[in-house]
Each structure stands twice: as C-alpha cells, then as structure tokens.
Amino acid sequence: KNLCADKCGHVRIEFPFYLRNKNLNHTTDYPPEFGLLCSQQNEPMLKLPAVPIPLFVRKIDYKSTLIEIYDPQNCLADLLLKLNNASISPFRFVKYFGRPPPVFDVSFFRCDSLSCPISLLESHNDVVDPRLVSCTKLKDVSVEWWWSWYFQQKLFMEWSKPDCGYCEAQGLKCKWKNGTNGATECYACRTKRIPTSTVVHIATGVVVGLILLLLLVKALFYAYEYYEKRGEDQTRIERFLEDYRAMKPTRFTYADIKRITNGFSEGLGEGSHGAVFKGMLSREILVAVKILKDTVGDGKDFINEVRAIGKIHHVNIVRLLGFCADEFHRALVYDFFPNGSLQRFLAPPDKKDVFLGWEKLQQISLGIGRGIEYLHLGCDHRILHFDINPHNVLLDDLFVPKITDFGLAKLCPKNQSTVSMTAARGTLGYIAPEVFSRNFGNVSYKSDIYSYGMLLLEMVGGRKNTNVSVQDSFQILYPEWIHNLVEGKDMEISVEDEGDAKIAKKLAIVGLWCIQWNPADRPSMKTVVQMLEGDGHELVAPPSPFHISGSSTAKTVVPTRRQNFELEVIHEIEENNVDHF
Numbered sequence: 001k002n003l004c005a006d007k008c009g010h011v012r013i014e015f016p017f018y019l020r021n022k023n024l025n026h027t028t029d030y031p032p033e034f035g036l037l038c039s040q041q042n043e044p045m046l047k048l049p050a051v052p053i054p055l056f057v058r059k060i061d062y063k064s065t066l067i068e069i070y071d072p073q074n075c076l077a078d079l080l081l082k083l084n085n086a087s088i089s090p091f092r093f094v095k096y097f098g099r100p101p102p103v104f105d106v107s108f109f110r111c112d113s114l115s116c117p118i119s120l121l122e123s124h125n126d127v128v129d130p131r132l133v134s135c136t137k138l139k140d141v142s143v144e145w146w147w148s149w150y151f152q153q154k155l156f157m158e159w160s161k162p163d164c165g166y167c168e169a170q171g172l173k174c175k176w177k178n179g180t181n182g183a184t185e186c187y188a189c190r191t192k193r194i195p196t197s198t199v200v201h202i203a204t205g206v207v208v209g210l211i212l213l214l215l216l217v218k219a220l221f222y223a224y225e226y227y228e229k230r231g232e233d234q235t236r237i238e239r240f241l242e243d244y245r246a247m248k249p250t251r252f253t254y255a256d257i258k259r260i261t262n263g264f265s266e267g268l269g270e271g272s273h274g275a276v277f278k279g280m281l282s283r284e285i286l287v288a289v290k291i292l293k294d295t296v297g298d299g300k301d302f303i304n305e306v307r308a309i310g311k312i313h314h315v316n317i318v319r320l321l322g323f324c325a326d327e328f329h330r331a332l333v334y335d336f337f338p339n340g341s342l343q344r345f346l347a348p349p350d351k352k353d354v355f356l357g358w359e360k361l362q363q364i365s366l367g368i369g370r371g372i373e374y375l376h377l378g379c380d381h382r383i384l385h386f387d388i389n390p391h392n393v394l395l396d397d398l399f400v401p402k403i404t405d406f407g408l409a410k411l412c413p414k415n416q417s418t419v420s421m422t423a424a425r426g427t428l429g430y431i432a433p434e435v436f437s438r439n440f441g442n443v444s445y446k447s448d449i450y451s452y453g454m455l456l457l458e459m460v461g462g463r464k465n466t467n468v469s470v471q472d473s474f475q476i477l478y479p480e481w482i483h484n485l486v487e488g489k490d491m492e493i494s495v496e497d498e499g500d501a502k503i504a505k506k507l508a509i510v511g512l513w514c515i516q517w518n519p520a521d522r523p524s525m526k527t528v529v530q531m532l533e534g535d536g537h538e539l540v541a542p543p544s545p546f547h548i549s550g551s552s553t554a555k556t557v558v559p560t561r562r563q564n565f566e567l568e569v570i571h572e573i574e575e576n577n578v579d580h581f
C-alpha cells in the first residue's frame, strides 16, 4: 500500500494536497488551502477561502505544479463569472509565456437559449458571435485568465509554494523540511512492507493449502468414481442375473404367459403345432411364445421340445427360454428373431428384394449344418430333429440361422445311430425316403441329412417346395434341374459372378450328396460342414441322386424317377460307410 499518496477518482492526491474528509490528525503537516474534498461521485473539490464555490479538480500535475479546474455542468464561463475576480491565492492563473498574465477586458452574457446560459467574449472584439445576438450582457470585467481560457477552453491554476516540482521530477515525494518555515525536502516514499519471513510463511501456507485442497479434491473424485463404478457394477450384475434367470428355461404359469405376450396381442404366425405370439420377458429380452394346441401329440411335442433343447446352447439352435405346463395349457418360450423363418427368403437371384445373396446363403447353410452336427454329435444324447425344413430355420437380425421346432425330435444314446419309428414324421418334400416308406423300420440321423440336402437344393434353386401333394411330391422334388446345373447343362438359374457361381455349384453338389437315396451314401453332417467350408474345387457331383455307393451293403431298390412308387424298406447301415468326398 502506498502510504504517501491518496486517491479520489482518478486523481492522485499527495503533498501539498490532502483529503480533508479523511479525518487526518496531522493536518498541520499540510498547507490548509490545499485541502481537497472528495465528493460522493469521487470528484476532488478545492475549497478556497475567498471563493464562494468549490472548484472541481480534473488533474493535478505535481511536476509542473498545475491543477486543471472544470465545471461539472460543462459551463466554465458560469464558473468564471462566479469567481468574479475573487482571490484564488495561494494559486494563480498560469503565467503568460513566463510573464505575469496580461489583463483582458471581457464581457459576460446571459443567453437562456443555450445549454450553457453564460457566454463570454472579449469586449473589444468587433466581430459579434451571431449566437450571442439574442443574449443580454451581464457585465464587463478585466481578467488575467482570458488567454488560457481563450486558447484552451480550460482553466489552469498553478502554485509555487510549497515547491515540490523538483522532487516529483526525481521520482521522489515531498514534505516540509523540519525546522524551516515553508521549505520543502524530497524523500523516498516507503510502502509498508510485509516482512520477508511473513511472506514466506504466507506463500508456504498457500502452497501447502493448495496441495492439500488438490489432494482432497482428487480423493473425493476417486471416492466418487469408486462408488459410481461399484454402483454400475452392481447394476450390471443385477441385469446379468435378471437375464441369466431368463436364460435357464423357466417354468411359467399361464398367467405369466398372458402377461409376457401382453394378452396374446401380437401374433407372429401359426404352425401345425399352434399359434406363435410376440412377447417381452425382461426389459431387453423379446420372445416368441408358441401356444401348443392341446389336441396335438398327447403332450409329446411338448416333452420332446423341452427335453431336446431345454439344456442345450448353440449359436445355430434356437434357445428355449421357458415353458408353461399349467393344467391343459402348454406353451414354449423362445428368443424372438425379427427376420422370421428362412422360408421367407427362398427366392431366385433375380428377385432382388428377397434374395439374400450367395455369400449369405452359404453362411446360412453352413450355420444350419453346424447346428445339425451339434445335435447329432455335440450333446449328451444324439438328437434327431426329423423336421429340418426352411420353416424351421429362423434368422436373427444378422441372418444367423437358428434351428427350431423340436416337436418331432427323437433322442437316442450317442452310441446308437438308429431309432425305431412307428409313424412317418416330417414335412412333405423334406422327408427322407426311409422315413417316408410305408414299411417303417429303423431310421438314422441320415434322415436329417436328407432333409438338409433338400433344404440346400431349395436354397440354390430359390424354390418353395410347399403345398405339394403326396402324389406328385417326388416328381416335383426330384431336382433334375439342379443336377443339370451341376453337370453344366441346363442352367435354370442365372448366376453372373464367378465366385457366386462357385458357391451355387458347391451348395448344389453338397445338396445332391445329402439326398442320396441310400442313407449310407449320404455324408455325415461333419463331412457336410467340411465340404461347405472348403472352396468346392475337389467336389464331384454324384452320378444321380439315386446313386448307390459300391461300398454299401444295403439292398436297395432304386425307383425310377417320375414313377408313382411305393417305397420298400430301407435298412439303415452302420457308420462304416465310405465318404466319397
């Protein structure tokens, strides 16, 4: 803090000036005429004994010992009129080029029409200002300040005692010199200094305080992060548990099923086993609920389905999330698949809006193949599906296939490859001949291979084998044209891209092998998957769909194509069959 100067507004106030209203108890140190008042608007005012009004000070130049006076109403002439030759001692108007100012005769006018009603003019000025025509002359006076006023329109006053200009010129302050009467001396003003040790203490305190504050903020931040993360973890765990609960097949009451399907409000379709509805299990799990017809299957469908897929998890097999067996109500709850069944997408390549593209078809066939391979070999029991067809392959949002509808499935120990069958099961057009035959005997997992083969050929041909009668089923389903395609003869489908043509041919060859009349000639699903995974170069088409492997020991009757035939018993042979691929 500068103890040697004060301030009022922008004006620095120091010796010989001082502020009267600061209650200084050492006013005797200052000449009384230099006392200034600081107005409420922070304007310094000089109150001289002989002048009836306060003089507003705009500037004090300590070096030149000058003060500039102004009128707050912007009417300096009025101020001069009021001064009216009064003594402004100890000040005087500034000298005229180093000499005492000359005296001028001037006249004051009152002009009520002007914003500053008092005007001033040198008396012997011949040229009358036209603005003063309607003014009344107030008085003529002789003044010393006229020249400064005239040239600068400002009023300067100077003082000579006490003489401090020389101190200011040296950058020093000024004060009375002790023991003299009116002499001054210069001194260096010392601002009140805080001892260095205190400064060091304060600085250390501030730094330590800041560090502590920083550490505290950091600790609070970590604590906040920690608790927020724990909260998130907890939410994650809760959500997982909620979903996990939903992952294990849950037994639902019929009321649950109604709630899940929102009162069976959104139907997805109807199959031979019952209607399917869309539902919601948890906030994130959409489901499809199949309500089984109570008349169908003596509850066997239900048992089959729950037993077959209740515990298995595979990316290509639909997940059973729950079931309902409440009195006579039976329902099965699955994951919901927005793209519906593969049946929707069976179309020739020229049907651009439905056709999925050969790459995708290849992925889908591979996915279905892997799903069936898992059913045949990957579970505790061998699961024979017996109803592989495009209705029973659902597609998720990324077109990953999911095998569904295990109502006709059969379970058998892994070391047993055939099951006895007392009734034909499956969907017309996809049923293997040995299953279709009237003389039902033992059938094996190879019947799934047959259905899968038909599905593959259907995918290649983009045809739908539905709604065929028993009568003409084989005529329609015998894929002569596929065979021609493979042989390079009659191309009923056009595949432009070479890579696509390769895929189409590969799928067709694999399909043809799968629908071999003799189950022993059909590849296992493991081989099918390998064939599909390869680039298809080495694949050779079977001579005809009814080709019989030389290695087969089965006595097989080969029916003539297009013949309305009755199938004879086909005895399943064991696994020592040779893969031809």
Ligand SMILES: Nc1ncnc2c1ncn2[C@@H]1O[C@H](COP(=O)(O)OP(=O)(O)OP(=O)(O)O)[C@@H](O)[C@H]1O
Binding pocket: 268, 269, 270, 271, 272, 273, 274, 275, 276, 287, 288, 290, 334, 335, 336, 337, 338, 340, 341, 391, 392, 394, 404, 405
């Ligand atoms: N999980 C699911 N997600 C989405 N849609 C489904 C689901 N399950 C079935 N659907 C749809 O519901 C309809 C009926 O399915 P369902 O499996 O009962 O009959 P289907 O397979 O068409 O015939 P069938 O039962 O006679 O073989 C089908 O159109 C199918 O697309």
